Amino acid sequence: xxxxxxxxxxxxxxxxxxxxxEGAGGTLSALIDDLEGNHPGIKDRLVEDKSGxxxxxxxxxxxxxxxxxxxxxxxxAELSDGDQVVVLPAVAGG
Amino acid sequence: MLTIAQEIFDAIVAHAKRDHPDEACGVVAGPEGSxxxxxxxxxxxxxxxxxxxxxxxxxxxxxxxxxDARDEEPVVVYHSHTATEAYPSRTDIGLxxxxxxxxxxxSTRAHGNSxxxxxxxxxxxxxxxxxxxxxxxxxxxxxxxxxxASTP
Numbered sequence: 001x002x003x004x005x006x007x008x009x010x011x012x013x014x015x016x017x018x019x020x021x022e023g024a025g026g027t028l029s030a031l032i033d034d035l036e037g038n039h040p041g042i043k044d045r046l047v048e049d050k051s052g053x054x055x056x057x058x059x060x061x062x063x064x065x066x067x068x069x070x071x072x073x074x075x076x077a078e079l080s081d082g083d084q085v086v087v088l089p090a091v092a093g094g
Numbered sequence: 095m096l097t098i099a100q101e102i103f104d105a106i107v108a109h110a111k112r113d114h115p116d117e118a119c120g121v122v123a124g125p126e127g128s129x130x131x132x133x134x135x136x137x138x139x140x141x142x143x144x145x146x147x148x149x150x151x152x153x154x155x156x157x158x159x160x161x162d163a164r165d166e167e168p169v170v171v172y173h174s175h176t177a178t179e180a181y182p183s184r185t186d187i188g189l190x191x192x193x194x195x196x197x198x199x200x201s202t203r204a205h206g207n208s209x210x211x212x213x214x215x216x217x218x219x220x221x222x223x224x225x226x227x228x229x230x231x232x233x234x235x236x237x238x239x240x241x242x243a244s245t246p
């Protein structure tokens with residue numbers, strides 16, 4: 001099952017500079033584990049341990065087919081073949 | 095060094111003054127690899143705060159899709175400080191995620207919404223290291239650039 005994942009500039013050090021990579025998984029969580037297998041280190045940039053459970057980092061946005069995953073189940077959001085995933089760091093500060 | 099057209103400089107300053115006392119934020123996009131900030135894109139501060147800014151997540155996606163379709167990148171990422179100097183805060187440094195961008199800070203603390211000069215400074219922020227750079231303002235010479243600029 002192939003899912004296209006768009007990688008932001010800041011994380012392209014993990015993908016040999018590639019702007020997009022392919023991954024697999026039935027959920028966002030499974031996809032991130034799959035990405036980690038091919039691009040070690042990337043998972044830690046996307047998720048963090050929040051009081052015992054793994055969740056998306058607060059300032060990382062992930063979209064499945066243009067929908068912010070926070071509104072469709074977060075790491076449990078479901079994926080199917082042909083879906084497009086976009087990762088974008090928040091543009092934010094103080 | 096950041097080289098920026100007078101019109102875009104003015105647009106950033108006007109946005110910062112308009113949104114004072116909340117922080118204003120936005121991007122100036124340009125052709126990928128060109129280092130030329132030509133398309134001014136003011137963004138809504140979804141945090142609506144005098145001490146924090148954040149692009150709305152849906153608008154953020156739209157922005158990056160638009161830039162992608164035009165082979166652009168964010169050449170400038172700007173925001174204002176409304177009570178402190180135009181220097182990146184610890185949060186700014188921690189969250190900076192565009193290593194190719196010029197991070198522009200504008201401070202409206204002196205004059206708020208009224209006329210009068212503002213601090214306008216530019217930095218590179220890479221891996222937590224802040225490097226201030228010179229800002230050179232040039233007259234807008236290429237009329238094409240005006241057409242490309244979005245209206246706020």
